[in-house]
Amino acid sequence: MDVDTDLGVKLAAIAETPNQRDRIEAYLSLLESLLSSPDVSDLTAFGRHFTTSTSVPLVAGRRVLGAFVAALTSGLMHDAEDEAKWTTLGAVFAKHEGSRKAIIEGVLGDYAGWCEEQTTRLRRAQSAILQNEEDWAGAADALIRIPLEGGSRLVGDDEKLGIYLQIVRLLLEDERSERAQHYFNRASLLITPETSQEAQLTLRLSQARLFDFSARFTEAARVYHDVSLDAAVDEDDRLMMLQQAVTTSILAPAGPQRLRLLAQLNRDDRVHSAIPAHLGTMLRKMLLEYIVRPAEVAEFEAGLMRHQKAQVEGGGTVLERAVREHNVGACAKVYDNISFDALGDLLGLDAPAAETVARKMIEQGRLRAWIDQPLGLLYFESRHEDKDGQVAGTAGGLGVEREETPIEPVAWTERWDARIRHTSIQVETIAAAIQSRGLVQ
Numbered sequence: 001m002d003v004d005t006d007l008g009v010k011l012a013a014i015a016e017t018p019n020q021r022d023r024i025e026a027y028l029s030l031l032e033s034l035l036s037s038p039d040v041s042d043l044t045a046f047g048r049h050f051t052t053s054t055s056v057p058l059v060a061g062r063r064v065l066g067a068f069v070a071a072l073t074s075g076l077m078h079d080a081e082d083e084a085k086w087t088t089l090g091a092v093f094a095k096h097e098g099s100r101k102a103i104i105e106g107v108l109g110d111y112a113g114w115c116e117e118q119t120t121r122l123r124r125a126q127s128a129i130l131q132n133e134e135d136w137a138g139a140a141d142a143l144i145r146i147p148l149e150g151g152s153r154l155v156g157d158d159e160k161l162g163i164y165l166q167i168v169r170l171l172l173e174d175e176r177s178e179r180a181q182h183y184f185n186r187a188s189l190l191i192t193p194e195t196s197q198e199a200q201l202t203l204r205l206s207q208a209r210l211f212d213f214s215a216r217f218t219e220a221a222r223v224y225h226d227v228s229l230d231a232a233v234d235e236d237d238r239l240m241m242l243q244q245a246v247t248t249s250i251l252a253p254a255g256p257q258r259l260r261l262l263a264q265l266n267r268d269d270r271v272h273s274a275i276p277a278h279l280g281t282m283l284r285k286m287l288l289e290y291i292v293r294p295a296e297v298a299e300f301e302a303g304l305m306r307h308q309k310a311q312v313e314g315g316g317t318v319l320e321r322a323v324r325e326h327n328v329g330a331c332a333k334v335y336d337n338i339s340f341d342a343l344g345d346l347l348g349l350d351a352p353a354a355e356t357v358a359r360k361m362i363e364q365g366r367l368r369a370w371i372d373q374p375l376g377l378l379y380f381e382s383r384h385e386d387k388d389g390q391v392a393g394t395a396g397g398l399g400v401e402r403e404e405t406p407i408e409p410v411a412w413t414e415r416w417d418a419r420i421r422h423t424s425i426q427v428e429t430i431a432a433a434i435q436s437r438g439l440v441q
Helices: 005-015 020-036 040-051 058-072 081-095 097-107 113-132 136-144 157-173 177-188 197-213 217-228 235-251 256-266 277-287 294-301 318-334 340-347 351-363 412-436
Strands: 337-339 369-372 377-380
Touching: 005 020, 005 040, 020 040, 020 058, 040 058, 040 097, 040 113, 058 097, 058 113, 081 097, 097 113, 113 136, 113 157, 136 157, 157 177, 157 197, 177 197, 197 217, 197 235, 217 235, 217 256, 235 256, 235 277, 235 318, 256 277, 277 294, 294 318, 318 340, 318 351, 318 377, 337 340, 340 351, 340 377, 351 369
Parallel strands: none
Antiparallel strands: 337 377, 369 377
């Protein structure tokens, strides 16, 4: 940028002042006059006179540039008491955010290594301005450019952690989860037992959101629920986390793990009193394995975020997949077997697609069933009981298995014989009951 001729002459003259104290006073006097009627080009030129110079004495440069930065960041950051005069003079920028942004961007070009402390403050201020404009990616990039390793400024682990966590939050706001994961990994390496509770809480919340964006809904729901129980979190934020816990638990793949999670959430009284009623209703239907209807799915989907509506392999959204798999499991409570044509009608799919859904659930151990392909039927396995007659591995009395027992491979003829034997026993039991009551002469 070309320096205004008059300003350039003044800066050159001050630079030639032999006495350092007089030089500093002259610079500060010029800065005060520039702030009285702010001009973007003049103030940018003034700042770059220091940031690009390698000949300015360090004492003078840091003192004057510190005052310049304090004025420019007035109202955006906490300032030291000795900078009160300059923050007062810089209050004019509160009404001229565009000018402040342009000056900061102009000064933050190439700069000499001696002024990293001052340019770091400008980067933070730039990030704050961009956050106010909801430019989350730009705000994150401003913080990313702050040198944390190998610079002339010694940066402590707490400061690094704070910057990394802020970058993660901003990138997640912009839905850039892959980049956010990179900085989350860096932040997690800096966590120690002495780390502040606030920082640890921020890390846990970031972890939940990363799980959420990565479609790892079971893990996300657990962390969201843990955070919602933390008394250090504001009550409104706790309810928001609880709402996200319920949402992600419903989106999680059907199976024993999700049933345990739904049972845990169902025992939280806040689910039925402090969050939208349709979420509690949906949770109970999923927990009790009731069939979910399209109208209920549409109401729930209206509250989802964009990444939670992503398309999945096999067609449909994450929610549609979760509801399809849930309804397959719900059928097991109603039927002993069901044709794939009927199952497809229930799921809104054709018969081959319905068979694919069931087959994947069986392969992953999330559905106890077997397929009779010649007849196009899906047979559901009943839950086994232990020797004491109790449901094996239940959690919370809900019949949810703690440990998944693989279905033993059984020949089709053996299953057929077992069903005939079971039917015969039932017939004999009914006949004996009829005879005992004297209903047959």
